[in-house]
Amino acid sequence: MSHVLALSGGVGGAKLAAGLAAVLPPERLTIIVNTGDDFEHLGLTICPDIDSVVYALAGLNDRVRGWGVAEESWQAMAMLRRLGEADWFNLGDRDMAMHIARSWRLRAGETLSAVTARLTRALGIGACVAPMSDARLATLIETDAGTMDFQRWFVGEQCRPVARAIRFAGAGAPPSPAFAGALARPDLGAIIVCPSNPFLSVDPILALGGVRDALASRRVPVLAVSPLIGGAAVKGPLDKLLAERGAGTGNAAIAGHYAGLIDHLVIDRQDDPDAGGLRASGLFVTVTQTLMHAPGDQARLAREILKALAIP
């Protein structure tokens, strides 16, 4: 019974991560999460992608709002606003508890891996959820208005400034022990790149020391689920980034970006597996419903992926 390593960003990736957690025994799954978006705000260490994955796996995610915790309230935020503190990044009361717990444990000397393991255990999550690295690798957006921290561009500026380039401060940082350990497992059966933004959520993971080499010299299939549906992103700035890069659109652009790194692309049934020479390039393409709308969709897609990979 082989082990599965999933790489995930935030909300979209978190849905498939939750699907995989629903169908695989916990000891057979490692979920490595992007931390390039992490930032310090009001003295708190906020890890948006880790929290999205944790909330999804714990069943705490808000399905209507699409982010954060269900049954959330905003009393602390309203008071912070009244106290004259920055309010451009919205923090719910329940969500705040995660940031407080994480921040003080980090300050007390725990690694982000240890804190994440502690928090996921407390929430009853069996699978290993770990940050991509315990070191800081920060996604920076180069715009005409200067270089911006990711959250300042993404939330503060609502992605409006044209992203001339995306840089990773701290590129080459070591993968976390769980990530390095999963890559080296003799029983590793597959690596699954969840439907996350390739530039913002997956590239930071690939920018860690040795990860591209590990994928290039892979002995196991690497499968990516395209974040596009009907040629467009379900959510977030991916369409805008694709257009601004001018390196093509649609699943061919996704495949092009992952060239040499993946063997297998899962695309939605609304998209043409032959468009842009996708299948002709030698890539194995699976067509199914990748949109995860109902909770059952997550487990269904996870099952289909494992089947396509011949993983029992």
Next chain:
Amino acid sequence: MSHVLALSGGVGGAKLAAGLAAVLPPERLTIIVNTGDDFEHLGLTICPDIDSVVYALAGLNDRVRGWGVAEESWQAMAMLRRLGEADWFNLGDRDMAMHIARSWRLRAGETLSAVTARLTRALGIGACVAPMSDARLATLIETDAGTMDFQRWFVGEQCRPVARAIRFAGAGAPPSPAFAGALARPDLGAIIVCPSNPFLSVDPILALGGVRDALASRRVPVLAVSPLIGGAAVKGPLDKLLAERGAGTGNAAIAGHYAGLIDHLVIDRQDDPDAGGLRASGLFVTVTQTLMHAPGDQARLAREILKALAIP
């Protein structure tokens, strides 16, 4: 028009501080607050007495519960508990915002005085509210079970262990600029010790460097409002501390504790101004209703005190 310096602990003192703020123009009032109870919890710097005074002056205090913020919710605390974090000190969502704002500003290098000025200004408080010191002076309780941080004894142990002694780590620390400044004002008209616990709320203020000397060499009247009503504390561990000390009870014990430091004691009409030789000792005693039940009571008591001090 002279200036008034008030020394306050938490809830009881905060009521009179709010009364003084209601009847004096803001530029004529300095409220200095005990910080001996301050502590670090979950990475946050919590200043219970400053917060009690700030909430009372901003009209945000919960009158039913008797502490904390009105219309409070407890979502973050419930989530922290679920995450396995310590839950012996209850933190409301609105209250949490104060701790977050204060903590990150302190960590960014602001003094507690600067942070407190910032927060009170944001909440529309005109009078100067300042910590007794920007340095750390911590109240420690020596018990048979060992020496305890104040909050661990007060909240965690519900004051159960006998207090063999009360110690101040950091005694001799310098008063805050606002405190030293108010003591040195040529237009200072009176010093008012609010109805707070003498041992736990006022003694820490007196333990700062130079404060006892400044009071002993006073050119202005020093008036204390007794925290006892009908011989007993309205709230808190004062009765227990008085009994455990064995140095008398009632207002005579309060007066004895402040001997040489105060000229004037305000007691409640339920108590006898001659009991224990109170008036015979040469102390000026004013008898009135010191219980502040309705909001109007705070301003009424403040007006009576200013009248007794002949301060217009």
